[in-house]
Amino acid sequence: MTSFVLIRLLRASATLAIVLAVAFFVLRLSGDAALETLSIDAPSEALSAFRAHWGLDEPLSSQFISYVRSVLTGDFGRSMRDGRPAAELVAECVPITLAITFPALLLGVALGAPAGVYAALRPGTGFDRCVMLAAVAGFSTPSFVLGLVLVWIFSVSFGWLPSGGATNWRHAVLPILTLAPSGAGTLARFIRNAMLDVLSQEYIRTATAKGVPWRRIVLRHALPNAAIPTVTVMGFMIGQLIAGSVVVESVFSWPGVGRLLAVSVASRDFAVVQCVLLLVTLTMITANMSVDLLYAILDPRMRRERATAR
Amino acid sequence: MNQMNALGLDLRAAAPEIARRLAWSAPLSVRICLVWLAAMAIVAAFADGIMPYDYAAVNLRERLLPPLAFGGDLAHILGTDELGRDELSRIVFSIRVSLFIATGSTLVSACIGTTAGFVAAHFRGRIEQALLALVDFQASMPFLILALAARAFLDDSLPVFIALLGLHGWERYARIIRGLTIGAAGRGYAAAVRQLGAHPLRVYGLHILPNVASTLIIAMSIAFPEVILVESSLSFLGLGVQPPAASLGSLIGFGRDYLVRAPWLVAAPAITISLLTLSVSYLGDRLRDHIDGASR
Numbered sequence: 161m162t163s164f165v166l167i168r169l170l171r172a173s174a175t176l177a178i179v180l181a182v183a184f185f186v187l188r189l190s191g192d193a194a195l196e197t198l199s200i201d202a203p204s205e206a207l208s209a210f211r212a213h214w215g216l217d218e219p220l221s222s223q224f225i226s227y228v229r230s231v232l233t234g235d236f237g238r239s240m241r242d243g244r245p246a247a248e249l250v251a252e253c254v255p256i257t258l259a260i261t262f263p264a265l266l267l268g269v270a271l272g273a274p275a276g277v278y279a280a281l282r283p284g285t286g287f288d289r290c291v292m293l294a295a296v297a298g299f300s301t302p303s304f305v306l307g308l309v310l311v312w313i314f315s316v317s318f319g320w321l322p323s324g325g326a327t328n329w330r331h332a333v334l335p336i337l338t339l340a341p342s343g344a345g346t347l348a349r350f351i352r353n354a355m356l357d358v359l360s361q362e363y364i365r366t367a368t369a370k371g372v373p374w375r376r377i378v379l380r381h382a383l384p385n386a387a388i389p390t391v392t393v394m395g396f397m398i399g400q401l402i403a404g405s406v407v408v409e410s411v412f413s414w415p416g417v418g419r420l421l422a423v424s425v426a427s428r429d430f431a432v433v434q435c436v437l438l439l440v441t442l443t444m445i446t447a448n449m450s451v452d453l454l455y456a457i458l459d460p461r462m463r464r465e466r467a468t469a470r
Numbered sequence: 471m472n473q474m475n476a477l478g479l480d481l482r483a484a485a486p487e488i489a490r491r492l493a494w495s496a497p498l499s500v501r502i503c504l505v506w507l508a509a510m511a512i513v514a515a516f517a518d519g520i521m522p523y524d525y526a527a528v529n530l531r532e533r534l535l536p537p538l539a540f541g542g543d544l545a546h547i548l549g550t551d552e553l554g555r556d557e558l559s560r561i562v563f564s565i566r567v568s569l570f571i572a573t574g575s576t577l578v579s580a581c582i583g584t585t586a587g588f589v590a591a592h593f594r595g596r597i598e599q600a601l602l603a604l605v606d607f608q609a610s611m612p613f614l615i616l617a618l619a620a621r622a623f624l625d626d627s628l629p630v631f632i633a634l635l636g637l638h639g640w641e642r643y644a645r646i647i648r649g650l651t652i653g654a655a656g657r658g659y660a661a662a663v664r665q666l667g668a669h670p671l672r673v674y675g676l677h678i679l680p681n682v683a684s685t686l687i688i689a690m691s692i693a694f695p696e697v698i699l700v701e702s703s704l705s706f707l708g709l710g711v712q713p714p715a716a717s718l719g720s721l722i723g724f725g726r727d728y729l730v731r732a733p734w735l736v737a738a739p740a741i742t743i744s745l746l747t748l749s750v751s752y753l754g755d756r757l758r759d760h761i762d763g764a765s766r
Contacts, residue, residue, distance in 0.1 A: 174603050421615070
């Protein structure tokens, strides 16, 4: 178990290191931040002063070393646009993003999980087909299409809800409704298949044969076993809490992490982009590792299999 | 069940059976999806002949004309956009662009992933571990975020865009192919060819690849609608296909500013792309269910 955790930790830090390096070099090599931030017409003294101030005139390798050093001490640099610490800017946006992604996740689970379970208990029926069609529609409809349809219905046609901005809870309703279906669809489909898999197992047949009531079989034997593979999907959905709403935030002008990233990429605000990338990677890695550990706790077979496989 | 693959299915035995069932007793929903996809493919292939106007021809006297169903006339069946360009022509052209990008990118990522999977399975050891670390990295990053970040510094040309999207999902192919190849290497036929002195390229290309092709195709059918979604999302954000060219996503992105005055500019491409991704996903879904059923 210790070596299993150690290997996961090593891989996680390797992933972080790759992201750090890729983000740094790719963004630095891609364009001149001085030109992007000031303007093409800026006097050359201003440009060189800007470069000297941000250390852009030093060789790339020494820039990278000092960057890594400061990241390790918790300093992510400052935004080149307004000079504020990048970490502070990003930290401000995180709760704003979570304000739509977390309710959307809950709504997705609340809709998707029961739908998937019920569909699996009635495979092949009209209900099952409708649920699966809805699930496929849920995760295959582009979020911007769904978002614009909702805007058209609720903002343009009826004028019930605002189409953009973030001043009160009414602004959050449409983004949440836009985000939820894809999670619900993914989850419903996954849970249905996991349940069908479990229900075809021999221990379910044994339980049926010895006269255990169906209700009890489903609740005590099938559901817990179907929940194990579902942990993977849930882990991915939780990892997406920070990064999964780039498009939706842009549709609704929601001032969260996704929009911050889009704006910072366009203006080549290195520090902010790197900070967002690292935050996203960190969330995904943490979510993935928690899934792995949870797996090991929930299913002892996995622990032994993984220890021998790697 | 000795041909088990990563999806846990016996594909080789199931394939002809599936094909027969799909062709002769396909449910109505599957047939509708197939017809829609065929229509899209035909539109994409013969776009030049179908487009009533040049997709980029501006006519400022005919700005924002409504579609036929909402009081327009036969000259512009789906109306015109803010520059008087014929909406039908633009949608036809966009279907071609979107399908071309999605097909190209899916093929690129399948090639990258398959090669990586073969390399990992062939060399094992450190090379395999390095590739697996890359796979982990790719799998743990939301692709849209990576593409978004990369899009800002790459140039706007179409080949670069296809290559970028070609990185989508390569790690899944790599995982599947690596697993299957390691399995196949221990089996009779691969060992036999190797004993005969065949070059590794020949073993992988001519003997193992055909045996894993069916799984590869299923994986591609799952990835295809995702690529369409990523492409259209990036184009919607203005970071994908650049004007004067257009994709279904960028049509919606530009039409969005006219949602109140000219909702058809969003409605027509939105319906097209939703039906497209829905039918591909639905078919992939049914295909997997069929294989599941056939192998049980």
